Amino acid sequence: MTEPTAAQPTAAAQQPAAPDYRDTVFLPETGFPMRAGLPQREPEWLARWERLGIYDRLRADAAGRAPFILHDGPPYANGHLHIGHALNKVLKDFIVRSRQMMGFDARYVPGWDCHGLPIEWKIEEQYRAAGRDKDAVDVVEFRQECRRFAQGWVDVQREEFKRLGITGKWDDPYLTMDHHAEAVIAGEFMKLLMNGSLYQGSKPVMWSPVEQTALAEAEVEYHDHTSHMIWVAFPVADVSDGPFLRQVPAQDPGNMGHDQAVSSRPGAREALRSARVVIWTTTPWTIPQNRAVAFGPDIAYGLYEVTGRPEQSMATIGATYLLADKLAAEVFGAARLEPGMYRRLRDVSADELGSLTLAHPYRGIEGGSGEWDFDVPLLPGDHVTDDAGTGFVHTAPSHGEDDYQLGLKYGLKMTHNVMPDGSYRADLPVFGGQAILTPDGKEGPANVSNIKALAGQGALLAKGKLKHSYPHSWRSKAPLIYRNTPQWFAAIDRPLADGMGEMGDTIRARALASIDRLVTWTPQTGRNRIHSMVENRPDWVLSRQRAWGVPLTCFTRKGARPDDADFLLRNETVNARILDAFEQEGADAWYRADFKARMLDGIAEPDDYEQVMDVLDVWFDSGSTHAFVLRDRADGAPDGIADLYLEGTDQHRGWFQSSLLQACATRGRAPYRGVLTHGFTLDEKGMKMSKSLGNTVAPQEVIDQYGADILRLWVAQSDYTVDLRIGKEILKGTADAYRRLRNTMRFMLGALDGFAEAERLDSAAMPELERWVLHRLAELDARVREGYAAYDFQGVFRAVFDFATTDLSAFWFDIRKDALYCDAPGSLRRRAVRTVMDALFHRLTLWLAPMLPFTAEDVWLSRFPSDDDSVHLHDFPATPAEWRNEALAAKWDGVRRARRVVTAALELKRADKTIGASLEAAPVVHVEDAALLAALRTVDFADVCITSGIGLTADPAPAEAFRLPDLPGIGVVFEQAEGGKCQRCWKILPDVGTHDHPATCGRCDGVLDGAERAVAGAEG
Structure with missing residues (x-):
């Protein structure tokens, strides 16, 4: 039934003689506004x-x-x-x-x-x-x-x-x-000092020349960047009697395709002596820092000769180049050589490569002052691949992690050519003072200067540009470089002397064990992501060369080396003094002129120690919040x-990992039991x-x-586990969903106007339809609790929203408007509806309160005005287990399917103007399924379909019957409702006009009689 105030009455109802019963209908009343504001x-x-x-x-x-x-x-x-x-x-x-x-x-x-x-x-x-x-x-x-x-x-x-x-x-x-x-952060740092994981080392770290500080991986983001790429030929300086050459037989067995045979031929050694090893790099500025070239022991290499060249090529006719076979064509293509302009002379084995010593490409450069007049070893490296480049890797130990590790293994010299601002040291020959990156993050002259110098040396085989993903500072957005600097590190593989070894004896072991044994990851893919990161990460760079932060609260002995046992002052009394000072004054205390003397008084001679002035990585700050x-x-x-x-x-x-590592270092395990992640926001x-x-x-x-x-x-x-989109159209759709939900809550509030405990009805006494609603509430209660517990907010909202708009607004509310508006206040059916409304109110309002706290408060206070109460002071209400009724739910599932066929049939009649409202119809429904037919006969199916009457039959549906393809076995034949139109409930029934109250049906006449008796009783 539709509200009388929301639709125009029929022509018959517009006659002057028609009674007006509008004031007798129990329409919803609420002050809850339709517009939320x-x-x-x-x-x-x-x-x-x-x-x-x-x-x-x-x-x-x-x-x-x-x-x-x-x-x-x-x-x-x-x-x-x-x-x-x-x-x-x-x-x-x-x-x-x-x-x-x-x-x-x-x-x-x-x-x-x-x-x-x-x-x-x-x-x-x-x-x-x-x-x-x-x-x-x-x-x-x-x-x-x-x-x-x-x-x-x-x-x-x-x-x-x-x-x-x-x-x-x-x-x-x-x-x-x-x-x-600040005191606790310092205290957590000093635990690293005392348990042996803190050390000072000189190694390449991510460095921001713009901000002039080291950065941790978590402070780095990757953006597209266009870099210079160059192919550089390192001339062979010497061929030694390496292990392979010493094993080669003196005679030539004649197998010209075999490495050993070829190498033993007269002139084989000379052929290698005149060859050039080609490397590829996207950082030309690192060439002055080169100290080795690496090759892959398992890669197939060849010796190639240039036989011709176009004018624009920088290759030399007659020159021979050592290259990975898989990459040779690509390299010569970059050098602008067509196939036929070069030929492969022979295989070159790993043993032969290991016998070669190269010359630095800047050896003998004008103005070089002998800076690069040293030999460059050719060393095996497991990190070398033939996926890209040349198969040979230029190695600058001061400017790359793989380079650094290779340098440690073979004792290569570290260089200190690059200053904190990203420029070469002023006294570096040829390139002194030139900037790699300018103070505003732009490219300086260093790359181009190196390219020109290499060309002048005849070492440049090819050059080009490459757009690729490159590390940038997440703060300044400027590109970064790898730079060798003295920094403070937390060693994540060093056994800790702290007695907290249940999860392992090292930070890495404890972190990996925590990831697998102690933490629930949502989604589970998060476990794999962080496990891989922790498994492969280097030591934690703790120090930053800045001023605003918690200082590294430690002292170093003057003149001692970082690997000396007494390099760091480890003293619990000093540590306690530092903590007390920080509690009182904050970390600013570290920078007071007398601080070192105060802290070391009576413990050590202040002049014997240096006070470390670096500040901690801010990720250590946030990692210590636990x-x-x-x-x-x-x-x-x-x-x-x-x-x-x-x-x-x-x-x-970032924070998950820094918290994990920090806690594993200082308390032996992860500081959390669960980790939940969300995606990013997109347009x-x-x-x-x-x-x-x-x-x-x-x-x-x-x-x-x-x-x-x-x-x-x-x-x-939204599904927050992936990236989320937001924009004007999406927000319009969200606002529309909100309005639909708000209208449901508004109708519920209006229907509950004046509800009193005396009206409450036990569920066992309710009609089936109301008991079905309670069943759905019980189902939803479990879904809501499970969803909130699993952080499935989208699932919770979708379940509640679908229930409110589909089960309630489009079904139960629609059916029970007639009972709410027209039944007598004390009727069992109306009491049941209002009792269920009350149960709905408490659950829907409270279930939605975590998501829509303002609206839930508005709804709650609209019904329960209070100066001291709030919806947010209440828990989710308990839902009786006896409300669950699976058999009833199955029955009403069938009833709703049959209803869908009827409403679809009537919608066609509304569309062609045969009827104006469903109450003008009394269709006949043909049902083939005997069980479904029996179920329909036990309910007031006319009320369910909002018609004035309905016929149910097992007879086969005639050809003209309306059917829905997805619901076979149900056919609907339209029939006009017969009788008069009740001017109070608008149903068309045969008994209208036969009662004391004109133009009413029996139900409405009885309600009006009861109202009159109530008034008379009150007056009497």
């Missing part, structure tokens, strides 16, 4: 929650419950929130709120990462703009400016997060720059271990968001237009 009203609820102290009241009420701790990965205090921040925090809020409502004590302490280069960089920019010299400013004063900058953004971001409806301990968050936090949040706070985790860490997939190499076309493309979506813009609940609903509707 979220952007304007949400701040009022935020203020209300703050006034009520909701978060703290929940903590008090939850005393004694099992805790659930989601530890917040700290966002960086530098700039307004972006849509990725919103996604992350909203997902966390879903979890915290739902776990609380499922009976846990779900605590959430938000936090911020406050140290690091981006903040320091901003202050330096301010200094440059003001003409100030950072180096002339006292370091403590500079750090205080960084602190104020970070605190300003913490305050801004806190309000932006709260505006999203995020619950948490906002009045007492954790900050990595708080004094206690210690000063989970361990130290009263609202932390009882055992110091979080139930869940939740961040984006990039944090497998509607699936493109990465970029300010330059103009396709970003700012959270505040969405809130201003739609409200925070719409942004939260977008998250709830």
Whole structure:
């Protein structure tokens, strides 16, 4: 039935004599607005929650419950929130709120990462703009400016997060720059000092010439970059009597295709002596640092002669080149040689290659001052492949990890030609002072200068450009270089002397064991990702050459070498003094002029020690948060271990990993039991968001237009395990889904107007249809709880939304409007409907509260106005097990299928104007299935189909009957309803006009009689 106020009555009802019963119909009444007005009203609820102290009241009420701790990965205090921040925090809020409502004590302490280069960089920019010299400013004063900058953004971001409806301990968050936090970070570092994992080494690390500091892998992102690529010919300087040549027989057996035979021929050694070994590199600036060339022992190599060349080629006719056979054609193609312009002379074995010594291509260069007049060994290397390049790898131990490892193995010399700003040292011959990268991250002259110098030496075989993925700083966005510098490392394979070896004796072993044995990864692919990263990662570079951070709180003995036993001062008393000073003054204490003397007083002679002035990698800061949040706070985790860490997939190499490694080093295991990851945000076309493309979506813009609940609903509707798309059209669709859901809640509120406990009906006394709704509620209760527990928010929302819009609005509400509007208030059917409505209200409102906290509060207070209550102070209601009724559900599944055929048949009659409403029909339904027919005869199928009458028969359906292809065995023959139209309920029935009240049916006449008797009784 449709509402009388929502449709025009028929022509008969428009006659002047027709009675008007509109005031006797029990239409829904509610003050809950159809238009949400979220952007304007949400701040009022935020203020209300703050006034009520909701978060703290929940903590008090939850005393004694099992805790659930989601530890917040700290966002960086530098700039307004972006849509990725919103996604992350909203997902966390879903979890915290739902776990609380499922009976846990779900605590959430938000936090911020406050140290690091981006903040320091901003202050330096301010200094440059003001003409100030950072180096002339006292370091403590500079750090205080960084602190104020970070605190300003913490305050801004806190309000932006709260505006999203995020619950948490906002009045007492954790900050990595708080004094206690800085003391704990220093304390965790000093555990590395004491357990033997800390060491100083000189090795190539990712280096930012723009920011002049080392970077960890987690601070690196990869972008397309166009590099120079060059093919360089290293001339053979000598052929020794290597192990193979000493074994070659003196006579030639005549097998010209065999390496040994060929090598023993007269002139074989001379042929190699005049050859050139070709390498390929995309970093020409590293050629001055070359100390070796590597080859692959299992790769097939050949000696090739150039027999001709075009004018533009740099190859030399008659020259011979050593190349991997698989790559020779590609190399000669780069040198612009056509097939036929070169020929393969013979095989060259690994033993022969091992007998060669090369000359540096800059040997004898004008102005070289003998810098490169040394031999270059040709060494076997397992890292060499013939997938690309030449089969030979230029090796500069100071500028690459593989190069460095090969250098360690063979004792190659490390070079220190490249300065912190990315330029060559000033006294380097030929290239001194030239920049590899300029201060603004652009290419300097070093690459081109090397290419020209190689050409001048006759060593350049070919050159070109290559667009490829290249490491960049995630902060400055500038390209990086590998650079050899003294740094402090945590050794992840060194046995630790700490007595916490249950998971292993090294950081790596403990991390891998934790990944496999202690942590649940969601999705499971996250386990494989981080396991591979930890399994293959190098030692952790802890030091940064900056000022704004927690210093590496250690002292080194002057004159001692890093591998000397007394190089580092290890003293528990000194460590305790440092911690006490940091607790009182913060890490700024380290930079006070008298600090070293105070700390070493009575322990060691201060003049004998150097104070390390590098600061810790900020990932060590955030990796230590488990210690000063989970361990130290009263609202932390009882055992110091979080139930869940939740961040984006990039944090497998970031916070997840730094927390894992740090905790494994200092407490022997992972600091979390579960790790959940989400994807990144993209625009509607699936493109990465970029300010330059103009396709970003700012959270505040969405809130201003739609409200925070719409942004939260977008998250709830999305599959967060993959990358998520957002944009104007997507948000419009989200807003439409919200309106449909809101209308369902509004109808429910209106139908419950004035509901009293006296109306409540036991489920056993209810009609089947209401018991079916309760069954569906019981099913949904299990689905909701399972979904929230599994972090399947999309599944939870979809289940609730489909139930609300399909099972309720399009089915049960539609059918039971007639009972709600027209049945007597005390009728069993109407009481059953309102009792079920009450059950629906409590469950739908509370189930949706974690996702739509503002709307849920609006719905709750619309029914239960209170100055002291909130929907967020309640748990999910328990659902009686007896509501489940699978047999009833199966029966009503069949009823609904049959109904679908009837409603489809009537829709055609509405479309061709045969009828205006379904109540004008009384169709005949032919049902072949005897069990289904019997089921339909036990229900009021006319009410179910919202018709005035209906016929059910087992007779075969005539040819003209309406059928649906996917529901065979059911045919519908249209018949017009006969009788008069009740002017109160609009049903067309034969008895209309035969009762005391004009133009009413028997049901409505009885309701009106009852109302009149009630009025008379009240007056009497």
